[in-house]
Amino acid sequence: MSEHKATPVGGSLMTPSMRILLFVFMVGAALTVWRFAVGLGPSTGLSDGYPWGLWIAFDVVTGTALACGGYAMALLVYIFNKGKYHPLVRPALLTSALGYSVAAIGIIIDVGRPWFIWRIPISVGKWNLDSALLEVALCVMAYVMVLWIELSPAFLEKWQDSGNTGLANFSRGLSKFMDKALIWFIALGMLLPTMHQSSLGSVIMLAGPRLHKLWHTPWLPFLYLISCIAMGYAVVVMESTLSSRAFGRQREDKMLASLSGVTSGILFLFVAVRFVDLFLRGRGPLLIGEGYYSVMFWLETVLFLAPAIMLAGSRGRARIATMFRASMMIVVAGSLYRFDSYLVAFNPGPGWSYFPSVPETVITLGLVAMEIMVFIMLVKSFPILSGTSPMPAHRK
Amino acid sequence: MARTRRAFLKGLAYAGGTAAVSAVPAIASEPRKAPDDAVGMLYDTTRCIGCKACVVACHEANDLPPDTRGDALYDAPQSLNDRTKNIIKLYQEDGRRSYMKQQCMHCIDPACVGACMIGALQKREYGIVTWESNRCIGCRYCQVACPYNVPKFEWEEANPRIIKCELCNHRLAEGKEPACCEVCPRDAVIYGKYDELLAEAKKRMADHPGRYVDKIYGEHDGGGTQVLYLSHVPFEKLGLPELGDEAVPKLNRTIQHGVYKGMIAPAALYVAMGAVMLRNRRKGDKGGES
Ligand code: SF4
Ligand code: SF4
Ligand code: SF4
Numbered sequence: 206m207s208e209h210k211a212t213p214v215g216g217s218l219m220t221p222s223m224r225i226l227l228f229v230f231m232v233g234a235a236l237t238v239w240r241f242a243v244g245l246g247p248s249t250g251l252s253d254g255y256p257w258g259l260w261i262a263f264d265v266v267t268g269t270a271l272a273c274g275g276y277a278m279a280l281l282v283y284i285f286n287k288g289k290y291h292p293l294v295r296p297a298l299l300t301s302a303l304g305y306s307v308a309a310i311g312i313i314i315d316v317g318r319p320w321f322i323w324r325i326p327i328s329v330g331k332w333n334l335d336s337a338l339l340e341v342a343l344c345v346m347a348y349v350m351v352l353w354i355e356l357s358p359a360f361l362e363k364w365q366d367s368g369n370t371g372l373a374n375f376s377r378g379l380s381k382f383m384d385k386a387l388i389w390f391i392a393l394g395m396l397l398p399t400m401h402q403s404s405l406g407s408v409i410m411l412a413g414p415r416l417h418k419l420w421h422t423p424w425l426p427f428l429y430l431i432s433c434i435a436m437g438y439a440v441v442v443m444e445s446t447l448s449s450r451a452f453g454r455q456r457e458d459k460m461l462a463s464l465s466g467v468t469s470g471i472l473f474l475f476v477a478v479r480f481v482d483l484f485l486r487g488r489g490p491l492l493i494g495e496g497y498y499s500v501m502f503w504l505e506t507v508l509f510l511a512p513a514i515m516l517a518g519s520r521g522r523a524r525i526a527t528m529f530r531a532s533m534m535i536v537v538a539g540s541l542y543r544f545d546s547y548l549v550a551f552n553p554g555p556g557w558s559y560f561p562s563v564p565e566t567v568i569t570l571g572l573v574a575m576e577i578m579v580f581i582m583l584v585k586s587f588p589i590l591s592g593t594s595p596m597p598a599h600r601k
Numbered sequence: 602m603a604r605t606r607r608a609f610l611k612g613l614a615y616a617g618g619t620a621a622v623s624a625v626p627a628i629a630s631e632p633r634k635a636p637d638d639a640v641g642m643l644y645d646t647t648r649c650i651g652c653k654a655c656v657v658a659c660h661e662a663n664d665l666p667p668d669t670r671g672d673a674l675y676d677a678p679q680s681l682n683d684r685t686k687n688i689i690k691l692y693q694e695d696g697r698r699s700y701m702k703q704q705c706m707h708c709i710d711p712a713c714v715g716a717c718m719i720g721a722l723q724k725r726e727y728g729i730v731t732w733e734s735n736r737c738i739g740c741r742y743c744q745v746a747c748p749y750n751v752p753k754f755e756w757e758e759a760n761p762r763i764i765k766c767e768l769c770n771h772r773l774a775e776g777k778e779p780a781c782c783e784v785c786p787r788d789a790v791i792y793g794k795y796d797e798l799l800a801e802a803k804k805r806m807a808d809h810p811g812r813y814v815d816k817i818y819g820e821h822d823g824g825g826t827q828v829l830y831l832s833h834v835p836f837e838k839l840g841l842p843e844l845g846d847e848a849v850p851k852l853n854r855t856i857q858h859g860v861y862k863g864m865i866a867p868a869a870l871y872v873a874m875g876a877v878m879l880r881n882r883r884k885g886d887k888g889g890e891s
Contacts, residue, residue, distance in 0.1 A: 241759065242759065244755070244756060244757050244758050244759050245756055245761070246757045247756075247757065252756070253681075253682065253683075253750070253753050253756075256741035256744035257741065257745055286884075316741075317737075317741070321737065321738050322738055324735075325718055328719045331736065332719060333714075333717055334858075335715045335853065336717060336718050336742075337853060338742050339718040342718060388879060389875055392871055392875040392878060395874055396867060396874065400867060404857075407856060407857060410852065411716055411850060411853045413746075413748060414842055414843075414844055415745075415748060423856060426860075556680075
């Protein structure tokens, strides 16, 4: 695999765009301090009717799904043994590690008593095994660690050549160990998202009668699982296209094209399961006449179907622009599905409403800014991205 | 590429199949019953005169500050909130009126308990659903899950608590009855053993044919509740949701435990994935070129 070895991009860290990101992050951080001082009421748009808002629906539920690139790529490379995708794995893992870390920070900001979070993993005897949220919490904590471990070879590779002999020796030793152990971490890295991404569907399933019937189904966990895989691939396609442009690297067009084929199948399956399920349970009539609920449902469906069709034929897949556009739609579709099921389709009864407050929104933007900043910093200094298009002209 | 896709879809089909199979035990699992020592309350709309003595008594008994945020002079909460565990509301339509008392229903199979990660909310003594401070993360999942919109959160606190009626369990421990039941001048809300309250409700319905809607709310609704309601107007007018007889957390429990089978399924999946990867590695990285 030496022909597509990952290398640091290099270049200066403090570019003008980095300064803007840093500014947004600082404002968000200051507002976070304020949020802890005054409580959640004054700082957010949340209420007893809408106890969950932007932070849960976006930072956690949508954010982790968008961070499923690492999961989706690992499935493909390690389980289906598609080694040719290897160059896409490290950048995907990095985005995943960052996305999940941000989600974890989002949870800490969102919950009322984060100083008790440490009790969750250690209170084994008190675990409520009925709670899907417990499973999400435990899995996400574990997965954040697993992702950074999966990514550790990128850091170790660099540190091995460090001038500091202590660090270099340590890295070399750890590298040897990681070579053997990594497989079991990668397996965990596939098991954990399978569990908690589906559980994110179970979590909102418990809202039961308060979740609109177009969204509430026993298939929620399954729908959450397959849509997160599609979103993971879409993010990999977008990221690879963008980073090749931003850092002037060669693109992995062929690889992306075949990825998109898999994605198309998943999207069709998603829509099919939803419709068959609705009709089997006699909820077909809700597709019209439920006001904006019906509209939102159809909007989601169109957003899922359009990229599925665009990527179904080899013509669409051959064009990188089509693929990029389709991937963007998948990201929007999956995000909308998550926003709808956690916020729009959640109805606590008359008299309640929710709209994110300005500080709430800025804190989220600050987290996103931080994520992008760290991504750029790490790919510039560590071997994450690979430059050459692997194994040209092997097929077709 | 076709092979990848086929393998992939096979994997998905397998996952779907697992989910479908796991739905089967749903049919088999028994609904939960109220515990033997269950206590509760019975509220009767035909007896309530809307004096709100119970609202004031509830505040005092539970050390909650009066809610003067709506009106600076009166303790006049608009709905259940972080200072109000009990409220009386008026329903009025076409010349018909009724009062409605709202507090925790003490569900037999509560959604809030199913939600709570390390058991801050639990059905404890007498089937009363109580909250334990040092197990609460403040995640508010209980608020999302409760079909009656009962648990409230202290939005203005830096160290917020969940506030909800705990059936005055601190008073029960002293041999007293819940404050709201004690002060009610018309016995519109009474406290007692769950079985006896259910019998009493049935007796009232039999003694006064035509007075009540033909149903005891809470006997079966949402798997049953330890607080029961008799009413002369339809229950949905009073804001009591139509939940059907199945307990809200049952579907989750069925799927969760069906898929996980006590963590055996995930463990098996883990070993299987590790094994596949080991085999792939031994075969060498040829898959890419295939
Ligand atoms: S009414 Fe709500 S808070 Fe009370 S026990 Fe039932 S689910 Fe829990
Ligand atoms: S807010 Fe507290 S009581 Fe409610 S579900 Fe979360 S941990 Fe449990
Ligand atoms: S039982 Fe106690 S806490 Fe519950 S409503 Fe009555 S007075 Fe309030």
